[in-house]
Amino acid sequence: xxxxxxxxxxxxxxxxxxxxxxxxxxxxxxxxxxxxxxxxxxxxxxxxxxxxxxxxxxxxxxxxxxxxxxxxxxxxxxxxxxxxxxxxxxxxxxxxxxxxxxxxxxxxxxxxxxxxxxxxxxxxxxxxxxxxxxxxxxxxxxxxxxxxxxxxxxxxxxxxxxxxxxxxxxxxxxxxxxxxxxxxxxxxxxxxxxxxxxxxxxxxxxxxxxxxxxxxxxxxxxxxxxxxxxxxxxxxxxxxxxxxxxxxxxxxxxxxxxxxxxxxxxxxxxxxxxxxxxxxxxxxxxxxxxxxxxxxxxxxxxxxxxxxxxxxxxxxxxxxxxxxxxxxxxxxxxxxxxxxxxxxxxxxxxxxxxxxxxxxxxxxxxxxxx
Numbered sequence: 001x002x003x004x005x006x007x008x009x010x011x012x013x014x015x016x017x018x019x020x021x022x023x024x025x026x027x028x029x030x031x032x033x034x035x036x037x038x039x040x041x042x043x044x045x046x047x048x049x050x051x052x053x054x055x056x057x058x059x060x061x062x063x064x065x066x067x068x069x070x071x072x073x074x075x076x077x078x079x080x081x082x083x084x085x086x087x088x089x090x091x092x093x094x095x096x097x098x099x100x101x102x103x104x105x106x107x108x109x110x111x112x113x114x115x116x117x118x119x120x121x122x123x124x125x126x127x128x129x130x131x132x133x134x135x136x137x138x139x140x141x142x143x144x145x146x147x148x149x150x151x152x153x154x155x156x157x158x159x160x161x162x163x164x165x166x167x168x169x170x171x172x173x174x175x176x177x178x179x180x181x182x183x184x185x186x187x188x189x190x191x192x193x194x195x196x197x198x199x200x201x202x203x204x205x206x207x208x209x210x211x212x213x214x215x216x217x218x219x220x221x222x223x224x225x226x227x228x229x230x231x232x233x234x235x236x237x238x239x240x241x242x243x244x245x246x247x248x249x250x251x252x253x254x255x256x257x258x259x260x261x262x263x264x265x266x267x268x269x270x271x272x273x274x275x276x277x278x279x280x281x282x283x284x285x286x287x288x289x290x291x292x293x294x295x296x297x298x299x300x301x302x303x304x305x306x307x308x309x310x311x312x313x314x315x316x317x318x319x320x321x322x323x324x325x326x327x328x329x330x331x332x333x334x335x336x337x338x339x340x341x342x343x344x345x346x347x348x349x350x351x352x353x354x355x356x357x358x359x360x361x362x363x364x365x366x367x368x369x370x
Contacts, residue, residue, distance in 0.1 A: 032079055035086035037317030038188045038309045039101065040078055046108075046195040047075045050115075053202070057118040067111075074104075085319045094319055098175060101187055102167060105194050109239065109247060112198060116205040116241035124204055125212040128244065128288040136289065141209040142216045144283045153223035156283045157230040159276035163248040166255035166274075170266060179262070181316050186258045188315070189306025193250040196298050201242040208243035210285040217285055230284075246287045249278055249295025250302065257303045 036044075050071050058064035078100075085097035132140055167190065174183040209217065221227060256274050259267035281287040287295075309315055 031086070032083060033314065034318055035082040036079065037082075037184060038306075038312070038315040039184060039191055040082055040317070042188060042191050042195065042309070043078060043101075043104070044075055046191075046198070047071050049199065053115070053118055060118050060121070062114055067114075082317060086317070097317070097319060098183070101191060105167070105190075105251075108194070108198060109242065110237060112201050112242040113239040115202050118202060120203075120205055122205070123207050123212070123241075124244075125207050125288075128206055128290045129209075129212060132289045139209070139213060139216060140282050140289050141213060141285045144279075145217060145221075148221060150223045150227075153221045154226040156276070156280040157221075157223065158226040159273055160248070160280040160284055160286070161226070161230060162270075162273045162277055163252050166252045166270065169270075170255055170258055170263060173263060173266075181310060182258075182262050184316050185306060185310040186254070188310055189254045189258070189303045190251055191302075192306050192309075193254050193299050193302025194247060196302060197245050197247045197250050197295070198242070200245055200294070200298070204244050205241050206244040206288075206291070207241060208286055208291075209282075209288060211240065213285070221284065243287055244291045245294030245298045246281050246291040247295070248281055248286075249292050250299040252277060253296055253299030254303050254306075257300075 051068055054061055054064050054068045054071070058068075061067065081093070081097055081100065085093050088094075129139070136143070171183055171186050174180075174186065252274055256267060256270055259270055278292055281292055282289060
């Protein structure tokens with residue numbers, strides 16, 4: 001044996017010495033990195049940006065100290081849940097691990113009402129009103145009000161609310177089917193689109209036509225149950241500001257592109273409602289046309305960056321007992337990649353062994369007995 005070769009025992013001793021010399025926080029960071037996926041890192045970066053913003057502009061933010069502690073607690077809870085799911089077989093933990101992004105989006109959007117003036121203490125609507133008027137020759141929300149009727153109002157408000165369906169429908173299908181990488185690609189892309197919207201909302205504070213053109217808009221839109229429902233939601237959850245870009249358009253475009261890739265039939269079902277929803281954002285006086293155009297750009301950017309990010313190493317979180325996953329090919333297609341877990345509760349019957357186990361059994365039968 002040459003001096004450069006090591007026996008397994010020597011290699012094991014050398015590895016033990018290296019591990020022994022490492023500090024406990026090294027292990028903690030390594031386990032955290034393995035447990036967290038691309039979604040966690042994107043979210044933690046956004047939370048870090050929020051913490052820096054709150055610390056920097058605390059004089060313009062009500063309850064800045066409380067908000068800072070709250071965001072640090074959210075970051076800690078995300079890390080804890082990711083680490084917990086990496087070593088737990090609990091279905092409840094796994095469910096929370098996959099679906100906590102949805103309520104997180106809503107919370108982070110709602111808090112923008114107290115952050116939109118952290119940097120600039122003025123509204124920039126006049127620039128957006130001028131942009132819309134220059135390209136359309138009218139104020140679009142005021143012009144669309146000429147065609148208002150209870151039936152049209154109800155349809156537009158219904159189309160506006162389909163945004164919440166887009167966030168859930170395709171991810172739910174991918175989750176049930178066990179297509180883990182596709183699921184997390186949609187989640188990561190949606191997160192990038194939403195967080196980009198939130199950052200731009202703080203950098204460019206815009207009220208929306210509901211406030212800035214209230215004198216011209218005249219009477220409120222009246223209708224039946226869909227209109228009454230959206231009025232009820234807006235009464236308690238309307239955010240003054242955060243209009244640019246449109247989070248509805250950005251998040252829905254990500255879902256629509258994902259439907260085109262993973263469930264083409266669902267794309268054709270959602271596409272008419274997506275077009276209606278984009279119009280409804282202006283019809284309902286929630287956004288300017290500029291907000292819709294910017295939302296399309298941010299949604300496309302979110303999908304592009306998310307698609308690239310999920311292809312990187314360790315982008316999909318490791319969840320104990322998660323079962324089979326689906327990996328993305330370089331060409332953008334989908335290829336099944338079965339992850340056989342080392343748990344054999346009963347002997348496998350002949351002909352149903354996993355490919356690796358079949359090869360191992362064949363090798364053992366072919367090898368001469370000593």
